[in-house]
Amino acid sequence: MRVYAATEGVKDEGFNPPDAGDFNLPPFIDGNSFATKPILLAFLSVLIISVFFILAARKSAVVPSKLQFAGESIYGFVRNDLGRDVIGHEFMRFVPYLFTLFTFILVNNVFGIVPLIQFPTMSRVSFPYVLAAITFFVFHYIGVRRHGLISYLKGIMFIPGVPKPAYILITPLELATYFIVRPMTLSLRLFANMFAGHLLLLVFILGGEHLLQGVIGLKLVSPFSFVVAIALTFFEFMVQCLQAYIFTLLTALYITGALADEH
Amino acid sequence: MEGTLNLVGFGLAAIGPGIATGLIFAAYINGVARQPEARNVLQPIAFLGFALAEALALFGLVLAFVL
Numbered sequence: 001m002r003v004y005a006a007t008e009g010v011k012d013e014g015f016n017p018p019d020a021g022d023f024n025l026p027p028f029i030d031g032n033s034f035a036t037k038p039i040l041l042a043f044l045s046v047l048i049i050s051v052f053f054i055l056a057a058r059k060s061a062v063v064p065s066k067l068q069f070a071g072e073s074i075y076g077f078v079r080n081d082l083g084r085d086v087i088g089h090e091f092m093r094f095v096p097y098l099f100t101l102f103t104f105i106l107v108n109n110v111f112g113i114v115p116l117i118q119f120p121t122m123s124r125v126s127f128p129y130v131l132a133a134i135t136f137f138v139f140h141y142i143g144v145r146r147h148g149l150i151s152y153l154k155g156i157m158f159i160p161g162v163p164k165p166a167y168i169l170i171t172p173l174e175l176a177t178y179f180i181v182r183p184m185t186l187s188l189r190l191f192a193n194m195f196a197g198h199l200l201l202l203v204f205i206l207g208g209e210h211l212l213q214g215v216i217g218l219k220l221v222s223p224f225s226f227v228v229a230i231a232l233t234f235f236e237f238m239v240q241c242l243q244a245y246i247f248t249l250l251t252a253l254y255i256t257g258a259l260a261d262e263h
Numbered sequence: 264m265e266g267t268l269n270l271v272g273f274g275l276a277a278i279g280p281g282i283a284t285g286l287i288f289a290a291y292i293n294g295v296a297r298q299p300e301a302r303n304v305l306q307p308i309a310f311l312g313f314a315l316a317e318a319l320a321l322f323g324l325v326l327a328f329v330l
Contacts, residue, residue, distance in 0.1 A: 020328050088305065185318050192321030245315040249307055 015210045018202035020139045023123055045107040053103075078102050078248065086252040086258070094255055097138065101131065101212070102248040105190065109240035112198055113233050120240070123194040125187070132187035135251045140178075143258030150259075186250055193243045197236045204229035273327035280320035287312040 029035040056071025064072060078099045105122065112120030122128055128246035143152045156178050157171045208225030211218045291309035295302050 081307075085303070185315075188325060189314060189318045189321060191317075192325050196321065196324050242310070246310060249311060250314070253311070 008227065015207070018199055018206055022202060023198070025119070031162060037119055038121045038124045038127065041111050041117065041119065041220040042108065042127065044061070045121065049103045049107055063127075075099060082245075082248050082252050087256050090259070098248050098252055100242055101135075101251060105131070105247055106241065106244035109194060109244055110237070112194060112240060113201075113236055120194040121196055122190050122243075123192045123198050128187035128190040131190070131247070132183045134185060135254065136183040139251070139258045142255060146259055147157070182254065186247065189248055190243050193239055197239055201229060201231055201236065204232060205231070267327075269327040273323045276323035277320045280316045280323075283316035283319075287316060303328055 023038045027033055027035045028037070053071055053075075056067045059065065060068065079095050081093075082098055082102070087094060108121035108127070108233045111117045112123070140152075143155075146152070149154060156174055159169060159170065159174065162170060204225050208222045208229060211222035211225060214222075287309060291305055294305050
């Protein structure tokens, strides 16, 4: 895998298409592998979210201010559309987790198109891995608390109402679904979306910049590349919001599955 | 011309999820057109299905870079 330093100007002659190496940003303090841009952005997102919601909730009034209204609509969206409609009557226990998850992922994703920041934190795979691992433990913990370890595992492995010989096929598949596929798809979906989106923007912006340095014919084509890049930026914004929504929705669905009496 | 065959493979692999996504939203639009009040019920299901289909394409993308 190639690793570029951010200050490295000329790689070689011709156009270097962006690749996975462009995501390996070097630490800004030499030798300290924790002082990198994604980690800084994760802390920044926590700061932004905390300040925003503390300010929004500080002066609660019956007739809300604009800030309070904004904060309440985000909270209301997570509580009603993701909590109440999906989980059901005991949703309030899980709203804090869902809300944290949704805002954290949303802000970190949107960093991908904020000018001057322009790096989605979730395009480094370790962040989605950790989030998916938390969700993984949360829904299994809830399931075990609700049903007891033995009957929870039994519920996963032996779905009622299936002919006995079919368990040879279904049991391994169900185990793989619950313990491997779910955390893997949850993390990789978020990661791959952010990775692909950032790469797509890099292709059009760097490509447009390179065309600008070419002969006159190529210079004329270059604006189209930038126009496409701008259009894709808006598309990316949609994808970023959608991915935050989907991650939280799937978490809520897994929690619902763990709470259900019959799997 | 340079490049890897991985990307051609990814292009082929993306056909399936592309069609799948189209079918999912076609079904969603059909459902909402027939019964507009079912929109809130159908929306999470549609996006869930979309996410599942899209995940396959994105695994292909990841593998195209990893392999």
